[in-house]
Structure formats: structure tokens, C-alpha cells
Amino acid sequence: MSHTMYNKMWKEAQEALSSLLERESEKSQLHQKDHGFIFQVIATFFIKYVQIFRGLEAAYDQIVHPQKRLVIRQVLDGVMGRILELKNEMVELEYSEFHYFDDILQDLKLAPEQLEIPIPKYFLKEKLQVLREREEILAQILTNAGLKGIELKKPIKILPLEEAVKIIQIAERARQGRLRAIFMKQIFLEAKKERLSRLHSDKIADQNAAAIRIQKVWRGFHDWKKTKIEREEEMIFLGMSPPLQLAEFNSSLVHAQQVNTLRYDVQERHEEEFQEALVSIKNNLRELEGPDIKESLQEQIRHWFIECRNITGKFPDYPDEEEGGSAVIFAQKTPQEVIAEIIAKEEEAEKNKKSKKKQKKEKGEEKTKEKKDKRKKEKKKKKEKEEEEGWKMAPSLFLPVMEEGNNIYKGVWKNRDETWNFPQEYDPQLIREEKRKEVQEEIRLQVDELMRQELKSLKLAVDREKLKQQIVQKSGRKKGGKKGGKKKHKKERDLTPGRTIDSLFKELVEEGLLIKPEKVKLSDYIGEYSYLGSTLRQVDIEPMPSLTDVRQLIALYGILPLGSQSVHEKAPWVKSLLLAGPSGVGKKMLVHALCTETGANLFNLSASNIAGKYPGRSGLQMMLHMVFKVARQLQPSVVWIGDTEKTFYKKVPKVEKEMEPKRLKNNLPKILKLLKKEDRVLVVGTTQRPFDADLGPFCKVYQKIILIPRPDYASRFVLWREIIEQNRGIITNALNISCLAKVTDGFTQGHIIQVVKNVLSDHRIRQQKHKPLTAVEFIAPLASLDPVFKEEEEHFKAWYAKTPLGKRRARALEEWEKGEKGKEKGKKKGKGGAEKREKKGKKK
DSSP: OOHHHHHHHHHHHHHHHHHHHHHHHHHTTOOBOOHHHHHHHHHHHHHHHHHHHHHHHHHHHHOOOHHHHHHHHHHHHHHHHHHHHHHHHHHHHHSOSOOOOHHHHHHHTOOGGGGOOOOOTHHHHTTHHHHHHHHHHHHHHHHHHTOTTTTTSOOOOOOOHHHHHHHHHHHHHHHHHHHHHHHHHHHHHHHHHHHHHHHTSSSOOOHHHHHHHHHHHHHHHHHHHHHHHHHHHHHHHHTSSOOHHHHHOOHHHHHHHHHHHHHHHHHHHHHHHHHHHHHHHHHHHHHHTHHHHHHHHHHHHHHHHHHHHHHHSSOOOOOOTTTTTHHHHTTTOOHHHHHHHHHHHHHHHHHHHHHHHHHHHHHHHHHHHHHHHHHHHHHHHHHHHHHTOSBOOOOOSSHHHHHHHHHHIIIIITTOOOTTOTTOOOOHHHHHHHHHHHHHHHHHHHHHHHHHHHHHHHHHHHOHHHHHHHHHHHHHHHHHHHHTOOOOOOOOOOSOTTOOHHHHHHHHHHTTSEEOOOOOOGGGSOOOOOSSHHHHHHTTOOOOOOHHHHHHHHIIIIIHHHHOHHHHHHSOOOOEEEEEOOTTSSHHHHHHHHHHHHTOEEEEOOHHHHTTSSOHHHHHHHHHHHHHHHHHHTOSEEEEEETGGGGGBSSOOGGGTTTOTTTTTTHHHHHHHHOOTTOOEEEEEEESOGGGBOHHHHHHHOSEEEEOOOOOHHHHHHHHHHHHHHTTOOOOTTSOHHHHHHHTTTOOHHHHHHHHHHHOOHHHHHGGGTSOOOTHHHHHHHHTSOOOOHHHHHHHHHHHHTSHHHHHHHHHHHHHHHHHHHHHHHHHHHHHHHHHHHHHHHHO
8 A cells, every 4th residue: 555545544533533533522520320321432432442442553663754653652652552451441440451342332333343452563573683693592592502402202101022023023014904904805806807898798888978978967067067166156146155266365465564664664764864853953953053052042042130139139049950040931922921920939038038927826826716617518528429439431541632632633743744755764854843842952951050150249249148048048948848748668689789780691591481472463363253242241141251351361461561662651550361171272372372472471380381490498599589680680581480479379289299280389478569560561471270379468469350251152153264375285165164053162272273283184185186075074083072061161251150249240240130129119109199199189
């Protein structure tokens, strides 16, 4: 697409944002008690912000104008943060991590795919060079230590000689049996041919009959081929099958990708030119306009000195650098206005001296009045709280950021004529306006130092005695100010003061605590949207979340905060995340996707991985200190604790006692408390048996708990299709995917991947042209696997109901039910009273 198209996308996103900001300011003033109405308002804002986010992300990725990109980046980060704030509002309102927007999507005429949270490409693009260097260092350390590829090697099982001989004998006998069977089959076919030739030897071949038979077969085959082509064309016309040019090869998509890469090159070139222009234009302004600015400032300040001296009889005090210096004096004011303010302040000071005597007498009476007033105010506040019970939109830290960016767009870019700037290079005029302010500020600081010295010399010459008194007063104030300083907080003790980050990084890699994440994208976690969520909740049935909901939560709680520093510092803080679900639902894959999408380091603190490493209490402290020190220095970082229920075992099994799985139980909460807001470090735990853990400390460590279910029918249908195609399978009409999705109820993504890999061997892939795949081929391998039964799923639901958020939701549901019953009773009473009045009226 062209520059104008992406500029149009940016314009549409900004217009939608400005209208949404106006609506949000109106809705924030409303006080509502209706739970349904409140959720509809927040959910509508959330969906609309997601749409704006998608447009801004696409525009920021492809626009090549460096100054426009600065404005878009500011608004983009603000929109990301606002989405996280609204998500937090919905969680606090519904006491659930999962929400369903079926009715809202229908009203807005949006597809569920448009709810997908996009992952900004600048997360990786801006630090691509750093990631490549880190990968090279990691690979070099692994090769030097001889650890590369150890995990990929399968353990070799040593067989005794007798067992090996038996296996060879069995294989040889099977081979001989197959050869004998082929030989006997050939003999049987030859004998059959001889018998048939004897039977038909007397019959004379009719050439006309043979020709008719051949014609019949050929015409049937020709018509079958024709109907097959017509059926395929009809399916393409109805939109149920992709066009042939898209299915095989689409040159336009390849061309679009090439254009995108070219735009990235232009972006880099324009950015370099822009950075060079910032320096050169600033230097030119300093040389050309600097002396004039300096002279005009000095004249203004000297004029202010003289005027103050003539009117008040003394020279004024010069503001300190902390207060703003001369910028405070002439902030949007003329010297005459400044002098008038000084005279007014002196008059007020004289009045205050006279009124101090009266205040001393009235202090006793005022104290008694204040006590009475406080009591009255407290009573009023209680009444106001009772009256104003209801929901109110929480204050946002990102709304000012978005409003500032929106104002810059309206003031600078909305109506700007860019017909001259076809290549979309930087605008020098805007740089001059910005850098002129910086130059003025730098020169103002220099002038302030000079004029302070000049003012001191004037005061020494004219007002020596007054100057001595002022110096005494200022010294007393400074001494007094130092006493009331803030207490210093204790810093965390550094256990590795003399070591560099590179040496710690190398040691953690060699010990296997810092591992290389697999390159998996979040979009590879395939799933479908749940279309029955809101309807089930209306019937008081809590639905299991869909895989799309899980993918969205990983993006909101993990990827967006880890990817952007500004979003992480202001958004609701998520320190730790727990992924709970049966085996094979993709928990580890999501952890690796978190690292891949954000370029984060992956630390493995699983109980099985740290067993025997850094023994003792001091060794454990040293290990955790090293891990979190490197994680903070090389952020973003993900600390993964696999099978985390072992760390919080109720009772450690005898088999695992030597492994000491509960080593981290006491130290993990302490370390999480030491993490600061600016540290982009996320602790992620994965578990397939959360009910084995002690729930109290388990839930204290993990702030957010995401329950990952087995895939539903829609997700299984998509999974079968995608996984078969990924493994070079060809989907034809002979393969009934709907049947496979129905039969595999209870099986997870891991089971489906395992079955597809077993069936689609190299030999079977080569046979597909002559022998297409069928659903029956996948059934036999499935029979050997154990599915996730409903009882296990109910066990997970019961455990989740005992978590803090699950308990809060249960209480809230009870309160909502009571409130609805109370309303129904009130309505019935009202109806009964009306009926009685009607009867009395009739009797009269």
C-alpha cells in the first residue's frame, strides 16, 4: 500500500480515538448500580480501543515519516495501557478473567477475529541487533561447554545379547514370511488367469461390444471429472473454498511482503537522516540565533531589576534553578505585570503582620469550632457515600497521554499540507520550532548564572546590611530543611559485587538455568472463539474458556507489558502468572511464545531443573540472586517454574524427597516483593496438577491464574486442519475433518499433534496423490491414547472455585441472585396491591 493509504489509516484511528475520548469523559461522570449496564459500557470501550489499537499498530509499522511515527508511538502506548486498565476494570467488576462479548459484537457488526489483540512489531524490530548478538553469545557458550544439542539426543537403551538376537530373528522371519506370501500370491494369480482363459476360449470377441464398453467407461470418467470441476467452482463462488491461485501460490502476497521489507529500509534511512538533522539544526540555531536570544533575555532581566528598585526601593530575590529561574518570572508575563505582582505580595505581607495578633486571641475559639465542623463533615461524608453507592470509572494514567498525542495530531498533522513531501522525509520547520525552545532553555540557564552574579554585585554595592540579614535567614532555612529529609530505604544486598553481568550470564547458561526459548509465535496457538459464552452465563452456567480467550489473556497480561516499558510502568502490575490445565493443552508453548514475541530471556527454575544445583540455604540465595540480577539487567525476562505445584506440595512424595521440590517455597514471595515497577520481569508457573499444592501460599505467589481447558469442537476442527497441513498432509473430500473433530472430544492439542505425526510418515505423504487421506487412518493411533475425561475437567473447575477470584465470583453471584429475587418480590407486591385496590373500587 502507498503512503496515502497508511496516512488515511492513521487519520481514521485518530478520529475514532478523539470521539471515544469524548464519550469516555461523559461516561466517567455517571454513577450506576446496574451491573449489566456497567459491563456493557466497559466492554464497548474495550472493543473500540482494540480496533483503534489495530489501526495504529499497522500505521506505525509502515509509515516512514519519522516525526509522524513519534506521535503515533505516544498514542499507541497510551491505547495499549488503556486496554489493560479496562481489562482490569472488567475483572474487578465480574470477578472473572474471561469475558464474553457476543451481543456487543453483533451490535457493532464485528467478527470475533477483530477482537484479536495485535502484537506490535516494534517489540522485536527495535532490538533485533541485540537479540541476534545475544543468540550468538548463547550458542557460543553452549558449544564451548559441550551442552549444545544434549536435550535433542534421545537416550540410548543398551540391550543384552540374547534380546538383540531375538529381535533380529523376529525381523528376519517376518521378512521371509512377506517374501513367501508375495510368491504364493503370484502363483495364485497365474493359475486364475489360466482358468479364465480356458473358460472364455470358445467365445468369439465382438469388436462393437468392446468399443461400446470402452466408450461407456470413458464418457463416465469424463462426466465425473467435469462435475468435480463444477463442484469446486461452486464452492469457490460460495466462499466455502479458497481460490486456486490463493491455495497454490499467490504472487501478490509475495509482492506485498517485498514492499513491506522495502518500507522498513526506507524507515531506517529516514530515521538516520532525522537524527542527524536534530543535531545539525540545533547547532545552526545556537550559532545564528543564540547571541540575539542571550542579549534580549539580559535586557529584560536588567529592566526588571531597575523597575523593582525604583518602585519598591530594593532589588528583588532571584528565583533558584529548582524553582525555574527566570522562566518563572517571565512565564507568559511582561516585566510590568511581574512588578505589579511583587507590590501586591508586599501589601499582603503587611496585612498578615497586623492580623497575626488577632489570630492568637481567636485560636482557642477556632479550635472548638473546628472540632464541631469536623464531626459535621464526617457525618455528611457518610451520608454522601451511602447516597453515591454505585460504580464510578477509576482514574486512568493513560488518558492524559492519549489526549496529549491527540492534541498534537490535531494541532500539527490533521490539516497539514504535505503535497511537497512525496517521499515522506522529515520536516525541517518542525525541528526548528522544537529545537529553538531547547536552545532558549540552555541559554536561559547560562543567563541566569550571569544575572545572579550581577544581582549580587548590585546588592553588595547598595544594600549590604539587608543582604547580610537575608543570608542569615536563608542559612537557617537550609539547615532546618535538611533535618526534615526523607529516611533512606535499605537497599538489597548485592551477593556478587565484583562480577560482571557477562560472567553471571555465562554461569547461568552453563548450569542450565538460562535456556534458549523455542521460536514459537502466539498465533501458532490455534483455537476458535466461544460463541455460547454469554448465553450460558445468562442461564447461570459458567462456561469453560475457549483457546482464543487464553491467547488473549497471554497477550494482555504478558506480552504487552513486557514489550513496552512505558506501558509496564503505568498499567496494572502483573508480577506473576499461573497457567493451569491438563497435560497437552500448550502451557509450555505459551511460555516460549511469550519470550519469542517480546525477545525476553527465559530462566528455568523448575524443581526438576534446580535439583542438586547450588545446595544449601546460602547456595539457594546465591542462585536466586544471580537469576533475578541478570533478569533485571537484561530485561524483559521470563522466569519459568514448570510443574510449580511441586514447589507448594501439601505432602512431598517419597520418590521426590531427594529432589527437594519445596526449596523455593519460602524465598519466592520475598523475591517478588523486591521487584520494582520498572522491572520487566514476569514469573510464570505451569501446572497440570494444581490440586496437589497448598492453596494458600500457592495463590499468594501467583497473582493471575489462567485455567486452560481442553479444546472444544470448533477448536478441534481448526486444529485438525492446520496440523495436517503443517505436516505436509493434503486435505481432500475423502477426509472428513468434522468427523475427526467430533470423535476426538476430550483429546488435547498434544494428542492431535502426536497422532498426525504418527500417521503422516514420509512413505504415507508420497502416497497421497494416489491414495488420499481418510479419517479412519487417524482412529487407530487415537485409541492408544488416554483422553481428558469430564471428571478431570470438573476437578479443575472445583479447584479454581477455591481460588481467591473464584470465591469472590461465587459470593458476587449469590448477591446478584438475592438482588434479582428482591426485585421480583417487590414487583409481585406492587401487582397484588393494585389488584386489591381495583377490587375495592368495584365493590364501592
